[in-house]
Amino acid sequence: MNKHFNLKALATGVSAFLMKLQYNSWARNYDGMFKNCKYSAPEILSETLVRESALPQQKGLRILDVGIGTGLLSEQFKRINPSCHITGIDISQGMLDACKNKSVADEVLQLDFQSSVFPFEDESFDIVASSGVFELLGRPEHVIAEMGRVLKPGGAFSFTTYSDSKLGYLCKFHDPADIDNALEEAGLALRERFRFHAFTEASLLLFLPNPIYYHLNTGVKEVAAIIASDEERAPLRPAYVQDLGGYERHAP
Numbered sequence: 718m719n720k721h722f723n724l725k726a727l728a729t730g731v732s733a734f735l736m737k738l739q740y741n742s743w744a745r746n747y748d749g750m751f752k753n754c755k756y757s758a759p760e761i762l763s764e765t766l767v768r769e770s771a772l773p774q775q776k777g778l779r780i781l782d783v784g785i786g787t788g789l790l791s792e793q794f795k796r797i798n799p800s801c802h803i804t805g806i807d808i809s810q811g812m813l814d815a816c817k818n819k820s821v822a823d824e825v826l827q828l829d830f831q832s833s834v835f836p837f838e839d840e841s842f843d844i845v846a847s848s849g850v851f852e853l854l855g856r857p858e859h860v861i862a863e864m865g866r867v868l869k870p871g872g873a874f875s876f877t878t879y880s881d882s883k884l885g886y887l888c889k890f891h892d893p894a895d896i897d898n899a900l901e902e903a904g905l906a907l908r909e910r911f912r913f914h915a916f917t918e919a920s921l922l923l924f925l926p927n928p929i930y931y932h933l934n935t936g937v938k939e940v941a942a943i944i945a946s947d948e949e950r951a952p953l954r955p956a957y958v959q960d961l962g963g964y965e966r967h968a969p
């Protein structure tokens with residue numbers, strides 16, 4: 718084992734430890750805190766999937782919620798399509814326990830998905846989604862590759878992340894070009910990308926004492942809805958960018 722590898726492994730271990738500590742301590746109050754701040758990512762993301770996937774109509778749809786937390790995103794999925802089958806993965810047992818208490822997911826697994834291969838077969842989910850998680854990841858390309866691997870051809874892939882770099886101590890800004898490359902490598906075609914405010918202005922005051930969300934609230938989040946086309950490894954489609962206003966068409 719060389720020195721470089723050990724340092725990397727150590728950094729990954731420390732980051733996973735901090736993440737568990739942070740979210741285990743937040744688990745009990747997470748829903749209340751985020752509700753007070755009008756956290757909108759789960760709603761926005763599920764609305765995107767209503768427009769762009771079989772979510773509203775397909776019976777027994779299999780959904781993977783990556784970083785399910787207490788289940789705020791999956792609650793939206795069950796509201797829209799009560800017959801869907803939800804699998805959730807998360808590093809924090811505290812968040813998963815809160816999720817189980819609400820009976821939102823059909824199954825949950827504790828897992829650090831940054832350093833693990835997802836324990837699912839290739840092409841086993843119709844929808845793979847993640848809200849409020851990518852900005853916490855040091856290596857989104859690994860997670861994107863795994864999300865792409867377990868997604869069925871023609872399925873939908875959707876996630877939110879930050880669109881600026883004013884971040885707190887657990888958060889990272891990912892260059893959109895790096896995200897785009899990772900998506901392309903995973904065989905995913907970008908369908909839509911737009912910006913939205915993840916929290917209200919007023920919530921800034923509530924979160925001021927917290928280093929993560931102080932920074933988070935000054936920013937704007939970005940959501941990308943990625944649809945793997947029927948031809949699966951098809952060239953990228955034109956992207957539509959919405960910046961809190963109209964749509965703008967970009968060349969592929």
Ligand SMILES: C[S@@+](CC[C@H](N)C(=O)[O-])C[C@H]1O[C@@H](n2cnc3c(N)ncnc32)[C@H](O)[C@@H]1O
Nearest residue numbers: 740784785786789807808809829830831848849
């Ligand atoms: C801001 S919460 C979002 C939860 C939920 N998706 C929502 O929108 O409310 C971020 C979640 O990602 C989980 N998480 C962060 N890094 C992770 C990792 N490397 N592996 C697994 N879960 C992780 C945290 O435990 C936490 O539950």
